[in-house]
Amino acid sequence: MGGCWLGECHYLTQGNYEALSMMLICRKLLKQIGIDPARIRLEFVSASQGARFADVVSDFTRQLKELGPIGLDEAKDGNGIGLRVKLEAVQSLIPYIKLVERERLRVRFNTEEEYHKFFNSDEVNKLFNELIFDKLAVKQIMLLLREKPASTGEISEILDLSPSEVSRHLNSSAKEGLVRFDESQNRFAIAR
Secondary structure, three states, X not given: XXXXXXXXXXXXXXXXXXXXXXXXHHHHHHHHOOOOHHHOOOEEOOOOOHHHHHHHHHXXXXXXXXXXXXXXXXXXXXXXXXXXXXXXXXXXXXXXXXXXXXXXXXXXXXXXXXXXXXXXXXXXXXHHHHHHHHHHHHHHHHHHHXXXXXXXHHHHHHHOOOXXXXXXXXHHHHHOOOEEEEOOOOEEEEOO
């Protein structure tokens, strides 16, 4: 992503500050689902810096080529099912994530360093765990169970979540009537 230098935008909306916040949120999400956060980058470039823009694009293109296609290193389950489910879960939560950003994470600082400090603080990490990462894990589990019933161990392995985390989310989802335990298959399934 590219934007005006902080404090130098000619537009009233100052969208470059929001872009910085969203990029830092996206990095947290990518890391959470096992994708290298270096796959997203924000550079500040003014309209008069054509050579800088070209250098930034060339450097990022080189960096992405070094990382290779998404899925080779990130798909821990070997067949990409977990990665596909994780990406679909993030995509489905985007409206919710934007709401959380607007209501709980919208801040205004003067420097990029202040944004990095804020988004890496214990307070924001706790907020992400409570408001976003738990919902993301439940969504991943639900999407996986829509495909076929699975055991706690299978879910844990495919989604790269700890068995205790999977059990916690399955228990809360069962209490809400979203999943059920199918004793004949010894697997969890979507409640119908």
